[in-house]
Amino acid sequence: MKDPALVVAGLLTLSAGTFAFRFSGPLLRQRIAFPPWAGRLLEAAAVVLLAALVATTALTRGHGFAGLARPAGVLAGGILAWRKAPFLVVVLAAAAVTAVLRLLGVR
Amino acid sequence: MSSIYRTLTGGTLRDIALACLAVWFIGLSYGAIAVASGFPLWVPAAQSVLVLAGASEFLFIGIVAAGGNPLAAAAAGLLVNARHLPYGLALPEVTGRGWRRLLGSHVMNDESVVFALAQEDLPRKRAAYWACGLGVLLCWPAGAVLGALIGSVIGNTGAFGLDAMFPAVILALIMPALRDRVTRRAALGGAVIALAATPFLPAGLPVLLALAGVLAVIIRPAR
Numbered sequence: 636m637k638d639p640a641l642v643v644a645g646l647l648t649l650s651a652g653t654f655a656f657r658f659s660g661p662l663l664r665q666r667i668a669f670p671p672w673a674g675r676l677l678e679a680a681a682v683v684l685l686a687a688l689v690a691t692t693a694l695t696r697g698h699g700f701a702g703l704a705r706p707a708g709v710l711a712g713g714i715l716a717w718r719k720a721p722f723l724v725v726v727l728a729a730a731a732v733t734a735v736l737r738l739l740g741v742r
Numbered sequence: 743m744s745s746i747y748r749t750l751t752g753g754t755l756r757d758i759a760l761a762c763l764a765v766w767f768i769g770l771s772y773g774a775i776a777v778a779s780g781f782p783l784w785v786p787a788a789q790s791v792l793v794l795a796g797a798s799e800f801l802f803i804g805i806v807a808a809g810g811n812p813l814a815a816a817a818a819g820l821l822v823n824a825r826h827l828p829y830g831l832a833l834p835e836v837t838g839r840g841w842r843r844l845l846g847s848h849v850m851n852d853e854s855v856v857f858a859l860a861q862e863d864l865p866r867k868r869a870a871y872w873a874c875g876l877g878v879l880l881c882w883p884a885g886a887v888l889g890a891l892i893g894s895v896i897g898n899t900g901a902f903g904l905d906a907m908f909p910a911v912i913l914a915l916i917m918p919a920l921r922d923r924v925t926r927r928a929a930l931g932g933a934v935i936a937l938a939a940t941p942f943l944p945a946g947l948p949v950l951l952a953l954a955g956v957l958a959v960i961i962r963p964a965r
Binding site for chain 2: 638641642644645646647648649650652653654656657658659660661662663664665676678679680681682683684685686687688689690691692693694695697698699704705708709712713716717721722723725726728729730731732733734735737738
């Protein structure tokens with residue numbers, strides 16, 4: 636770590652900005668009256684954002700492809716989740732599949 | 743906390759506890775990865791408490807470790823965390839009022855939002871939100887610190903497949919919502935957009951661009 640002061644500045648910026656996002660959502664919602672369809676739309680928006688987060692963190696590293704091992708593990712976890720397997724089984728299976736594939740030399 | 747215990751069913755409480763346990767595990771991998779990337783223990787420790795948003799913290803560590811400017815890394819982290827604004831808009835009144843709202847806002851995260859949305863009435867939404875939010879507030883930093891402590895021992899965290907845990911956690915959490923066909927189509931559309939944009943845009947932007955996937959819901963509203 637080259638410059639601790641700059642890292643602290645980045646850390647505090649990220650903390651304060653994230654809190655501002657968290658704090659302003661409920662506040663804005665109180666000021667503005669939303670019709671029910673808007674509520675459903677916003678719920679869908681949250682799911683879409685999370686799905687995109689899953690896709691990018693599972694499949695990409697930096698600006699490129701993450702390799703096969705990680706998405707294969709996440710896919711295994713996803714199939715288990717679809718079949719309503721317990722939460723911890725899903726997560727541990729994802730890690731285990733990825734680990735075993737890497738052990739076998741799959742990137 | 744006794745009101746949380748009374749309001750929520752055993753099944754929901756168990757699911758929240760398991761989600762927090764999973765968060766603790768991911769925290770372990772996060773702390774270990776941070777230390778393996780050359781950061782002192784206080785960086786993941788402070789971030790896990792102050793930022794309390796895993797994906798952005800991984801991103802921050804990754805960019806700075808790759809030689810990026812910490813302020814640029816913070817900007818990328820903020821892009822990822824911008825999703826908390828629509829979360830707050832989507833949630834009913836669960837964060838509380840007055841001084842409580844400060845803590846109530848801080849414990850807003852992917853997991854607490856999902857559990858709140860899954861409950862049927864407002865008291866249960868509120869109870870689930872706080873139970874999961876406070877659980878994550880304890881488990882994420884606890885995992886991160888322990889992970890940082892044992893990180894030097896593990897060494898190669900990738901060999902244990904720890905990087906597959908975060909997407910698997912989020913996927914498992916949104917799975918109930920994905921059983922709805924329209925939501926699923928929107929989510930798939932958004933995921934494709936984010937993936938297609940990843941090679942060209944700075945980290946964090948593709949996920950926000952995925953919001954265009956919501957258009958699928960507008961064009962074909964749920965019946």
